[in-house]
Amino acid sequence: MRAATVAFAERGVAGTSLDxxxxxxxxTKQTILYHFGSKGGLIEAVLARAAEDLAAELExxxxxxxxxxxxxEAVVRASFGLAVRRPELLGVLREIARLGxxxxxxxxxxxxxxxxxxxxxxxHGMEAGLFQAGDxxxxxxxxxxxxxxxxxDSELLRAMGMRLDLRTAAxxxxxxxxxxGAALAPTRS
Amino acid sequence: MRAATVAFAERGVAGTSLDxxxxxxxxTKQTILYHFGSKGGLIEAVLARAAEDLAAELExxxxxxxxxxxxxEAVVRASFGLAVRRPELLGVLREIARLGxxxxxxxxxxxxxxxxxxxxxxxHGMEAGLFQAGDxxxxxxxxxxxxxxxxxDSELLRAMGMRLDLRTAAxxxxxxxxxxGAALAPTRS
DNA sequence: ATGACTGTCTACCATTTGGTAAGTGACCAC
DNA sequence: GTGGTCACTTACCAAATGGTAGACAGTCAT
Numbered sequence: 001m002r003a004a005t006v007a008f009a010e011r012g013v014a015g016t017s018l019d020x021x022x023x024x025x026x027x028t029k030q031t032i033l034y035h036f037g038s039k040g041g042l043i044e045a046v047l048a049r050a051a052e053d054l055a056a057e058l059e060x061x062x063x064x065x066x067x068x069x070x071x072x073e074a075v076v077r078a079s080f081g082l083a084v085r086r087p088e089l090l091g092v093l094r095e096i097a098r099l100g101x102x103x104x105x106x107x108x109x110x111x112x113x114x115x116x117x118x119x120x121x122x123x124h125g126m127e128a129g130l131f132q133a134g135d136x137x138x139x140x141x142x143x144x145x146x147x148x149x150x151x152x153d154s155e156l157l158r159a160m161g162m163r164l165d166l167r168t169a170a171x172x173x174x175x176x177x178x179x180x181g182a183a184l185a186p187t188r189s
Numbered sequence: 190m191r192a193a194t195v196a197f198a199e200r201g202v203a204g205t206s207l208d209x210x211x212x213x214x215x216x217t218k219q220t221i222l223y224h225f226g227s228k229g230g231l232i233e234a235v236l237a238r239a240a241e242d243l244a245a246e247l248e249x250x251x252x253x254x255x256x257x258x259x260x261x262e263a264v265v266r267a268s269f270g271l272a273v274r275r276p277e278l279l280g281v282l283r284e285i286a287r288l289g290x291x292x293x294x295x296x297x298x299x300x301x302x303x304x305x306x307x308x309x310x311x312x313h314g315m316e317a318g319l320f321q322a323g324d325x326x327x328x329x330x331x332x333x334x335x336x337x338x339x340x341x342d343s344e345l346l347r348a349m350g351m352r353l354d355l356r357t358a359a360x361x362x363x364x365x366x367x368x369x370g371a372a373l374a375p376t377r378s
Numbered sequence: 379a380t381g382a383c384t385g386t387c388t389a390c391c392a393t394t395t396g397g398t399a400a401g402t403g404a405c406c407a408c
Numbered sequence: 409g410t411g412g413t414c415a416c417t418t419a420c421c422a423a424a425t426g427g428t429a430g431a432c433a434g435t436c437a438t
Binding site for chain 2: 014098104112115119135137138141142145146147149153157159160161162168171172174175176178180182
C-alpha cells in the first residue's frame with residue numbers, strides 16, 4: 001500500500017498499472033488483486049489510509065496548542081513537514097480526488113471533517129477577534145492550494161533551481177505564514 | 190486540439206485515450222494520428238499551443254501597465270481570469286509537466302521565459318524599493334500554486350459549497366492580492 | 379481527363395490492461 | 409494425518425490501447 005500510494009501520487013492512478021506496481025514490489029499482479037479485489041479496491045484502501053494519516057498528522061499538530069494564530073502556525077508547519085516527509089500523502093489525495101465519480105465524492109467525504117474543522121476554527125477565531133473577519137473558505141482554499149501546489153508541481157520548483165527540501169519548505173512556510181498573517185491579522189490601525 | 194487540451198486537463202494524459210478523444214470529436218482515432226503522427230505528437234502540439242496562449246494572455250495583461258504593484262495586480266487578475274475562462278489552459282500545462290521525461294523538460298523549456306520574466310520583474314521591484322526584499326522565487330511559487338491549485342482542485346471548492354465562477358474567483362483574487370501585498374509591500378514602519 | 383495530394387475511413391495488429399480460474403505449498407486446528 | 413484456510417502462483421481472457429496499411433473520395437493544377 002505504501003508503494004501504491006507513492007506510485008499513484010507520482011504517476012497518477014490511470015498511469016499506474018497493476019502489473020508495473022506488482023513488478024516494483026516483486027510480486028505478481030494477482031497477489032495485489034487477491035488482497036484488494038480490484039484496482040478500485042486498492043484505490044479505496046489507499047485513499048482511506050491516506051486520509052486517515054493526514055487527519056492524524058494534522059490532529060497531532062494542534063493538540064495542546066492554543067487556538068488562534070498559534071494553531072494556524074502549527075497546522076502550516078505540519079503541512080510543510082508532510083510536504084517534505086511524505087509528499088505522496090498529499091499527492092495521492094489530490095490525485096484520487098481528481099478521478100471523478102465516485103472517487104472524488106469518496107475522497108471528499110473523508111476529508112470533509114478536516115475541512116469543516118478548519119473552517120470552524122477560523123470562524124471562531126474571527127468571532128473572538130483573534131482574526132480579521134472574512135470568508136474562511138477563501139483563506140483555507142488559498143492556503144491549501146499553496147501547500148498542495150508545492151507538492152504537485154515540484155517540477156516547477158526544479159525549474160527555478162529549487163528542491164523540495166527542508167530549507168525550501170522553511171522558506172515557503174515563512175512566505176505562507178506571512179500571507180496568512182496579512183489575511184488574518186486583526187486590523188489594528 | 191481544443192478538445193484534446195480540455196480532455197488532457199480534465200482526465201489527465203494517461204487517462205485520455207485516442208479512441209475516446211476521437212469519439213468525442215466524431216472522427217476516428219486514425220484521423221488524429223494522421224494529423225499528429227502519434228499521441229506524443231498530439232501532446233507536443235497541445236503543450237506548445239497552451240504555453241503560447243498562456244504567454245500571450247499574460248503578456249497582454251501587463252502591456253502598458255506600470256511596473257511594480259500595478260503589474261502584479263494585472264497578472265493576478267489575468268491569471269484568475271484564465272482560471273475561470275480557460276481552466277484547461279493551466280490544467281493541461283500542469284498535467285503535462287507532471288508527465289515525466291521528456292515532457293516535463295519540454296514544458297519547462299517553454300515556460301522558463303515566463304518564469305524568468307516574472308522573477309526579473311520582482312527583483313527589479315525589490316531593488317527599486319517598490320517591493321520588500323526577499324526571495325522572489327518563493328513568492329512566485331506560492332502565488333502560482335494558489336492559482337494552479339484552485340484550477341486543479343476545483344473538487345475541493347465544491348466540497349466547501351463553492352464553484353469556480355466569477356464571484357469566487359474575485360474573492361480568491363482579493364485574498365491572493367492581500368497575501369502578495371503582505372509579502373511585497375515595502376516595510377514602512 | 380488525369381495524376382498528385384489531402385483528409386478520412388475500414389481493417390488489422392501487437393501490447394497492455396484489469397480481471398478470472400485453477401492450482402500449489404505452508405501452516406494450523408483437531 | 410487430514411481438512412481447511414491463507415498467501416501466492418501460473419495460465420488464461422476479453423477489452424482497450426497506440427499504431428500501421430491500404431482503400432476511398434474530394435480537390436486542384438496541368
